Structures are given as C-alpha cells and as structure tokens.
Amino acid sequence: MNIVENFDLYAPRLVDKEEHFSAGHRACQGCGEALAIRLMCKALGKDTVIVNATGCMEVVSTMYPTTAWNLPWIHVAFPNSASVGAGVEAGLKVLRRKGKIADRDVKTVAIGGDGGTFDIGLQALSGAMERRHDLLYVCFDNEAYMNTGIQRSGATPFGASTTTAPAGADSTGKSEWKKNLAEIIAAHNVPYVATACHSYPFDFMNKVKKARKIKGPSFIHCMSVCPTGWRTASEDTIKMGRLAVETGVFPLYEIENGKYTMNIKPDRLRPMEDYLKLQGRFRHLTPADIEVIQTRVNLEYNKLLNKVENLQSWEDLS
Amino acid sequence: MEKAKKWPEDWQEIIPGCMVFRPGSAREYHTGSWRAQRPVYDNSKCIKCGMCYIFCPEGCISQDADGYFIADLDYCKGCGICAHECWPGAITMVEEG
C-alpha cells in the first residue's frame, strides 16, 4: 500500500513556504478544513482575493481586531459568498479596465462550507456559475453545519447521526443521500470542476492551480474532515480523508470541459465498514445499514467510472 | 508587527467597518495553550520529507538550518496529525505537564 499516495516523497519541500492563513486561528485541534484552507492559499499565491461565507472558517479566523488572513479577505453573510465574489470580480475587472488599480491578474476565490454551498448558498452559486464570472469557488465540505453544532445539511451522508437528524429507536440518522454537488455545478457547463481532499495535498493544490488559470467559473469540492462533528480522533484527520477516497465514498476526479478523469484509482475499493467504524457519527449503524450504504457507494462509483470511460471533452464533440 | 490591545477600549477607537489592516495578526493569540500533548521529534529517524509540515492545520511547523522540522509550541494545538502521519515514526506525542 502506497501510504503517501501518488506524490513524490520529498515534494513538501517544494511547496510555497509562505503561510497566507496564519497560525493563531481558533479552529479545533486536527481541523481538516483549516488545513485545506492553508493548502489552498499556498496554491493560490498572493494575487488572490478571498470571499468567505459565514461558517467555521470565518469565525475562527477573523476575531476583530485580528485576522489570520495574509490575503485580502471579505465576508458579508452566510448564503452569498458566490454573489459577493461575483461583485468583487466585476469590481476588480472594471477598475482595472479604467486604470484605477494595477493592471495585473488578481483572482477572486469564493469559499464556503457545505451548508453555505449545498444548501443556503446554492442559488447564489448557481447564478454566479451561470453568469460566467471569472471566479473560483471552493466548497470545504465537512458534511454538516459544524459551526452551529453539527446539524444535518444536504451534504451530510446517509446514516450519519447529527443534532437535527439524530440516530434513535426509530431513526438511523440521516435518511437521505448526499447531494452530488459536483454534478450540479458541472451541469452549468463549468469548464473545470474537481473533487479534492486535504489528505491528498498535492492533488488538491494542483487542482487549485489549474482552476486558478481558468478564465471563467471553476469549482472545487474539497472533502474536509471534522474530528468534532464526525467524532473521530484529531490525529486521524488525514487518515479519514484517505479512507473516504480508498472506499470510493468520495472519489477524487476532475471534469474538464465535460471530460472526466479519475485522479486516484485504488486497485480495489476498501469496504465501507473500514471508514464508518472509526466515526462516532456512524456508530449506531447495523451490518444491514452498512450493507445498504455499501450498495449505494458501489453504484455511485460505477456510475462515475462509466462517465470516466465514456464521456469525451466538449472540444472533441464540436 | 505593532502589538495591539486585546480590545479597542473606547468606541472612538473602532476602525470603520471593523476592518483589520494587520494581516496575520491572529498570531497575537497563542493557541499553544490549548495543547494537552506535544510533539517530540527524534531527528535520528527524520528523513526530512516534510510531511509533518504539509499536514499541520496550524502551519506552525518549520524547517531549521539543518533541514530538520520543528513545531512552534506557541501555536501547536497538539492534534497529533504530524506524529500520526510521520512515515518513519520520528515524532511522538507526549503528555504536557
């Protein structure tokens, strides 16, 4: 088993040493989302404006009169980082055109958690993608409203126990399946859509760099492990992300102009039980429940493989 | 970086819009106090791969002059990711106190 996946062993030393998201932020011990933000910023570099939706990362990073951000950063509200981002992008574009700011490319990057992206911010995101703003949107998905105390979202997986979809005598936790957001965004004909995870840092950073270069909308769905909400050990954050990929419940892939590429291809998928049993939020599941989940994961994975094998780039279709 | 008061005292001192013009000033707050365990490095096992640096959610691990890695205990929250991910097993988490 290649435990450090597909990157070169000494590659960390090649990474930008600059910390654009500084220490002193107040994220939980072992927060996967804080790590993912840190990695994203390294890949983006300094010519970036960050537009943050309300959520954990906003709360832990900018307690007035301090900020963890070494990049220009703006936060307005919960559901609107995509539309605030649209405004930033339009503003910078017009000011540059009019010669009022430096004539160089500054990328606008809107970020939000799964609540701010899958649920309350979906309309604003859809609008921004449809209008073709030169905007990268990165969703840091920790699969529930962690900021407000682990409530169920449209990104929460089937069977997870949350504070608003609790497991109990008559409930196995959330009874609906996770929304497939990457497909929803891809359906907007967005030229670059990718899934990523902080446990595969070079894959993630490469995707951020690729998306940054797109002139137009792009979207990255980044699985971000939340030890608090998932009820996992804080040192297991990286391992949990790896298991999500190795079991096939969160495959890493890209959709470039309609063409699907699987970035991490395990020889054989690990059983879902390996992933579920380490998480307190799934502790109540019976073998029968796990079987239901396994069946669905297999199906979704095969649907994805089918797209990877059969769908061509739009450029080859015209 | 100019050291700021923890809070502006009077309302007149509030910066318009609660904007913050001191990038990275969150460093004034030392999250090291959250830590129950601290990472201890055995440099004889270290292969200088930098995985601990990459995977640190605090970004508080850096490389010294000899190329070995070290965690800034002012910020390290003691999550244990570095020890868990250290391939050759050079990092051990030990209880504080």
Added chain:
Amino acid sequence: MIEIRWHGRGGQGAVTSVEMLALAAIEEGQYAQGFPSFGPERRGAPVAAFNRVDNKHINVRSGVYDPDVVVVLDPSLVGLINVTEGLKQSGVLVVNTSKSPEEIKEEVQFDGAVAAVDASRIAWDELGVPITNTTMLGAVIKATGLIKLQSAKSPLEHRFGRVAQKNIKAMERAYNELKIATAN
C-alpha cells in the same frame, strides 16, 4: 390645469399616447404629467391613462377624477364603460368612431362637446394596423388646442424612428378630419 383621461385596451398604446402628449407639452415649455392607471390589466382589458398639463409645476399626484378631456381609443368601449364619468360639462369627449359626433353625443348622453374621428380607418390606411394611439393624438390636439400639432412631431420621431413619418401622417389626418359637436 387641464386633466385628460384616455381609455383604451391593454396593448393599444394608451400609455404611449399620454407619454407623447406630455413630452410634446414639455417641449413647448409647459408642465405636464403622463401616467398609466397603475392596474394589473394585460393585453385586451379596458385600461385608462392620464395627462395633466399646466403652465406651472404640477404638484397633484393623486388620481384624475374630474377630467377636462376624455379620449376613447377603441370604439367598442363606448357603451361598455361609462366614458363620461366625472367629465366636466365644460369639457370635451374625443372618440375614435365611424359615427358622427352627434350620434355619440346622443349615445352617451353628454351635454358637453363631443369630437369624433374615424381613427381606426386612418390607422389602417396609414399604418396598416388598427392601433390608434398616435392617430388620436392629432384628434386631441385639434379638440383641445392644448399644444401645437408641430410639437408632437419630435416625440413621435424619437419614439418611432423608421415608422415615425407614417405615424405623423396619421396624426395629421386625424387633426384635419376631426368633427366636433358643440356643447348643448
């Protein structure tokens, strides 16, 4: 101050009529308002629109209740709605109709002046469509003397571009062909 109420059907351009009249009056240096009845009526429904014209700033912003002039763009509205409601006895009713003004006077039982012109026929002849809003502008100008006919040309040119001249011709014909039955 002169107040005018226009009756038409949704889609017949009554709002354009009030706009053109207001713009023409303003261009002459007068003060004027033009506004639609603010209802939800859609294409086909009976609608009204209004003008006020004065030689000083107009500060009334409520509805028009006692108009000095009522204009009917669509002949089928006479008899369907009470077109003379609130119309001052000293005022004038201007109707698009193939009938004579005397016949209309009898029909609507109005003692004041009635003016009539077959605007639909003129519109068919000149524009090829039964839209009488610009044609009836000529009738109103003739019946009221509120503005000079010449003043209405520039708003029409601005609004209608390529087909402006046809609209101006239709307006001029209505101005010339209008027949008036004086007040009792």
Added chain:
Amino acid sequence: MSERVGMEIALAAAETVALCRPDVIAAYPITPNTHIPEHLSDIVAEGRLDADFICVESEHSALSACCGASGAGARAFTATSSQGLLYMAEVVPIVSAMRLPIVMIIGNRALSGPINIWNDHSDIMSQRDVGWISMFAANGQEVVDMTVQSFKIAEHRDVMLPVNLNLDGFQLTHVVEPMLFPSQEEVDAFLPEYEPYAAVHPDNIVSMGTLALPEIFNEVMKAKDEVLKDSKKVILEVWKEWEEKFGRTYKPVESYKTEGAEILLLAIGSMAETAEVAIDELRDRGMPVGLLKLRLWRPFPFEEIRNAVKDVKAIAVLDRAVSFGGPGGPVFSEVRSALYDEKVRPTIISEIIGLGGRDVPVGDFIKIAEKAARVAKTGPEEEYEIFGVRGS
C-alpha cells in the same frame, strides 16, 4: 424649446445614476422599480456608461454583489422595491456595518400579503433601524438631484455609509414629467471620483467583515450610531453646495405656508406635493394651516422638527405604513418622540393613508386638516387612524 426634459421618472433616475458613473450595477427586476435597472442595462449596452451590469438571480445577490464590488473599491448601485428589499434584508444592516457607500433607489411598494404591487412605505419602514442614510424624494426633479447627492454623501470620508433614496412606486416611478438634468461636466465637478477608504486587493491587504465578540459589540454599535447621526453635517453641506451650483434648495424638513400656521400636516414622499394643493385651498378659505415635508428619514432630523412646530396647536402626521400593534405610523412615532420633552407641545395625531396604492385625493388632506383643527381643541380621539377605512 424648454431646458426641461420630459421623461418617465424611473428612466430619469437611471439616466442620473449613469451620470454618476457607477462601476458596477447589480439588480433584479421587481415592480415598480424595474424600469430603473432596465434602462441602466440599456445605457450600458449602448456604450454610454462604462460599467458592469450584473444581472443577478435574486435581490439578495444584488446587494451582495454590490457589497463585493464596493469592497473591491468600485462605485456600486442597486435598486429594488418591497419584497425585493425584504429579500435583501439579511445583507442590509451588514452594508452599513461594513461602511460600504452603496446607493440604492427604492421604488416604494407595499409589502405582501396580500400581494399588492402598488405604493406605500411599508417596505422602507421595515428597514428603518439598519444604519443606512434614508431620504425621500417628492417629485421627478428631486429624484434627479438627490440621486447625485446620494453618491456624494455616501462616499464622503466622514460618512462612508450606504444611502437609500425612496420614491413612491407608480406615483413617481411611472410618471412622465419635466425635469432639469445636470450635464455630465456638472456632475463630474460635483461628484469626485470615488476614493475608497479600503479595498480588497493584494496591494493593501485588509480583512473586511470580521467577527465582533460581546466584549466589543456595544462599542461597535455606538460607533455605527454616531457616524449615522454625524452624517447630517455632511448631508447639509452637500445640499448647500447643490443649492449654490444648481439653485435648488434641499432641507431635512421643508416647510410650505407654515407662517402663522396653527395646524400642520406632516407628510413624506410624493403625497407631500398633493397636500400642497389642499393647503392652498384651506389657506384661501382663511384656515391657518401649513405643511411640513419630511425629506430626511435617517438620521432623523429631531432638531429641525422641534424648530418647525413651535407655536403650532396641532399636527397631523401622515404615514403610508402601519406599525401593527404599535403606537401609530412610524413617522408619527418619531415626530411624537421628538416633541415629548418640549415644554409646550402641540396635539399630535397619526393618520395612516394611501396603503397599497389607495389613492389619496386632495379632499382627504383637507378632511385631515379639519380634524387636526378639531382635536387641537378637544385632544386626540384615538391612538391612530387608518384614514377613510370602510367600516369605521
């Protein structure tokens, strides 16, 4: 030919906004303000204005996109009405808290339900306590003038607050009337290029929209309140400069035939113009009646109100909104509280009129003035009244 140009007032508003050279316009259609963004998109499409028109998918995104643009240092504009304003409501107090000088024109319309697209002031009154500068125009000329003034006031370094300019839906937005327009040169001379206090750009790194804990929140709110109250100085300065350059006077509270008046009507928005006609009629009959027209709603002009009502026996405050279960109309509440500490204060009554587009003819103002004259002697007859309501 006249210098005055005839135009629908909504279009005139759009033309004037264009004269102010906004960089970004983000708007979503809603009756009755729709003609403003429609016409602005025309102006951009014709190449007459170098701006980005963002045709957003909701009002929430309209104001959010304006926040982004303004945060990036651009001059930003939006317009809305009624439910659209409510859909923005989450963002509205954030704009003032972030000190983003966005200008918004509101074509005032009743809040649903039942759904009603016509004029009253329930939309803006629901967004009263949000830290914006809020002003009312009573006619087309005022819409033109106050649009330019709004940008200058909002962007002044001592202010840096959003401004909402209110004009009555339909009663103003859809009326064609004559207006004088300033030239582009005149607007450029009056309104300097926008120099943002801060902007999100890597050349000068800032964090905007930070979190404030309870330990600092009182002070933050105090600062927000003080800057809004202080903005009146700048508002008066800007109005004075406007008067010097264009000869038209603007005051927080305008008086009409108040000399020797024992009875006052106080109105806001376009109905204040119609009320003038009633005052003329009553003065002709020898009744000592006058009119106050409230232009500045926030910051509320307490001092000007106190000065304007000295020696008056009764005031009827006309509101176009109901404060359900409250003390009377929202304007009435403010006027009454402005006068509470006065040693001699007039009888004051709350008359709510013109809801959801209900017409308020001249005769209604006359009846209300007569009622005010009556209660000046007998005292108020009820807490407040929805004037002319059937069944009472």
